[in-house]
Amino acid sequence: MDANDFRRIALSLEGAAEGAHFGQADFRVDGRIFATLAAEKQGFGNLMLSPEQQTIFVSEAPEIFLPIPGGWGRNGATHVRLAPAHEDLLLGALRTAWKLRVEKNQKTRKRAAPTRTRAKSAKKIMELSSLPGNLSRRRVRMKAGVLGSGVVAQVLAAGLVKHGHKVMIGSRDPEKLADWNEKNPQASRGTFAEAAAFGELIVLAVKGLAAAGVLRLAGVHSLAGKTIIDACNPIADAPPVKGVLQFFTGPNQSLMEQLQEEFPEAHFVKAFSSVGNMQMVNPSYAEGRPTMFISGNDADAKKTVTSLLDQFGWDTADMGDVEASRAIEPLCMLWCIPGFVRNEWTHAFKMLRK
Ligand SMILES: NC(=O)c1ccc[n+]([C@@H]2O[C@H](COP(=O)([O-])OP(=O)(O)OC[C@H]3O[C@@H](n4cnc5c(N)ncnc54)[C@H](OP(=O)(O)O)[C@@H]3O)[C@@H](O)[C@H]2O)c1
Structure with missing residues (x-):
């Protein structure tokens, strides 16, 4: 597998869309990130898992999954070594991260009904996607x-x-x-x-x-x-x-x-x-x-x-x-x-x- 496979599988998941954060590709559902290619150069894809899910993946296939170093990793962010991974494994791992994101999005939506800001033009709406941090997670829709x-x-x-x-x-x-x-x-x-x-x-x-x-x-x-x-x-x-x-x-x-x-x-x-x-x-x-x-x-x-x-x-x-x-x-x-x-x-x- 390689970064293109990672991208192809991520985008095959329902509602998934590609975004970018500081020039690095990420994959979102409802504007929120569930996977990235930020470590593509090292041959990794990154998954936003829960710490519990990370423990299971790493113990099941330590040659493929490893925690991202530092605080992100302790919170569940996990590297996937792309070269030795196979299609079914990558699909399962990406689907796990995607599902977690979908469930979190549903909870957030229940807690606070979203205030909808109507952007005035296509240009303004598209510009939101290039903003850093929380702002970039807003839904980008034309x-x-x-x-x-x-x-x-x-x-x-x-x-x-x-x-x-x-x-x-x-x-x-x-x-x-x-x-x-x-x-x-x-x-x-x-x-x-x-x-x-x-x-x-x-x-x-x-x-x-x-x-x-x-x-x-x-x-x-x-x-x-x-x-x-x-x-x-x-x-x-x-x-x-x-x-x-x-x-x-x-x-x-x-x-x-x-x-x-x-x-x-x-x-x-x-x-x-x-x-x-x-x-x-x-x-x-x-x-x-x-x-x-x-x-x-x-x-x-x-x-x-x-x-x-x-x-x-x-x-x-x-x-x-x-x-x-x-x-x-x-x-x-x-x-x-x-x-x-x-x-x-x-x-x-x-x-x-x-
Ligand atoms: N095929 C490709 O892979 C490809 C790749 C790159 C670029 N392109 C370019 O993309 C464009 C679309 O290609 P396509 O293959 O999807 O479709 P197409 O067969 O070239 O065009 C079909 C469309 O043209 C409209 N049309 C045809 N004659 C018309 C007329 N006399 N008055 C008004 N509308 C008319 C039709 O309208 P109705 O809906 O009303 O019938 C329909 O929407 C072309 O310019 C093509 O060169 C194609």
């Missing part, structure tokens, strides 16, 4: 309107639900999303206009040729001032040539520039366009987190999207203003070539730096 009924919209909307956000998914014909909605009952479905009005954050995941038309249906007033994650690619109706997709834009143009020009009040951020839908939410690679290339004119919108990408298990590389979409959108062509030519669809890009 209202997201996802425009699209295809596989990308469904995957991203389910990812947002998984990470605790409130979601409405939209289509010209919302009934075609009934099955998705049955599997994701916490979310709702509506028209493009209803989903856009609902979202503080909007995700645009529709056929590239239809993207501007969908935003017109969504309504310009529901887009103004909002961050729009643009996952679309300008793929033409013509078939690929020797595995290379054909675009309806030229090399010195991009779809997102066209959208930004038509909807100047919206803050478009290109993201998720250069990876297959199966890898979009918390992908697991032996080499660590892959890189999502983003672009857009608004720094705060990019900050919001960067926080979201962090939850979704991605490193972010900001390539600059909207014009950088001219370089990001064709990454989709590059990404698809191994798929069309060799039926390989599981890769992702990673930026290496010295």
Whole structure:
């Protein structure tokens, strides 16, 4: 096992979401930490167990479990040596820490009915996740309107639900999303206009040729001032040539520039366009987190999207203003070539730096 396995299993638990504390990944349920990767470099995962649970795990498998040194460890915080651990053991240990956290959360909720602070914007809500200490444990939740009924919209909307956000998914014909909605009952479905009005954050995941038309249906007033994650690619109706997709834009143009020009009040951020839908939410690679290339004119919108990408298990590389979409959108062509030519669809890009 390794850190990616630890992350994958932690995030498979109900309501679990990834967060970060001083740059180190942690795993939370209802905003409270039950496991971390703070000692990843030493080959450990960390579990927040009770002292009694720690004693049992350490006595059962001392070659894998050991108390974290100091006061934290005396309170139950426990290292898991990842290399010798196996899937079932790690699942059992993570589930124990997760269950303890869920039970503690329920007790806290009973003792004091929570006072709900309604954050005013997506940016403000996302900023809460980067605050240290107790503040970072507040529930980080955005209202997201996802425009699209295809596989990308469904995957991203389910990812947002998984990470605790409130979601409405939209289509010209919302009934075609009934099955998705049955599997994701916490979310709702509506028209493009209803989903856009609902979202503080909007995700645009529709056929590239239809993207501007969908935003017109969504309504310009529901887009103004909002961050729009643009996952679309300008793929033409013509078939690929020797595995290379054909675009309806030229090399010195991009779809997102066209959208930004038509909807100047919206803050478009290109993201998720250069990876297959199966890898979009918390992908697991032996080499660590892959890189999502983003672009857009608004720094705060990019900050919001960067926080979201962090939850979704991605490193972010900001390539600059909207014009950088001219370089990001064709990454989709590059990404698809191994798929069309060799039926390989599981890769992702990673930026290496010295
Ligand atoms: N597939 C992937 O793995 C992947 C990966 C990265 C990026 N992308 C990009 O993500 C976007 C979504 O891809 P997808 O495969 O999920 O879905 P898609 O089949 O490309 O698009 C389906 C969506 O487009 C809308 N649409 C199609 N024609 C329309 C029209 N004439 N007017 C209004 N809406 C129309 C549909 O609306 P209704 O709901 O009303 O039918 C539906 O919501 C694309 O731009 C694609 O290039 C795809």
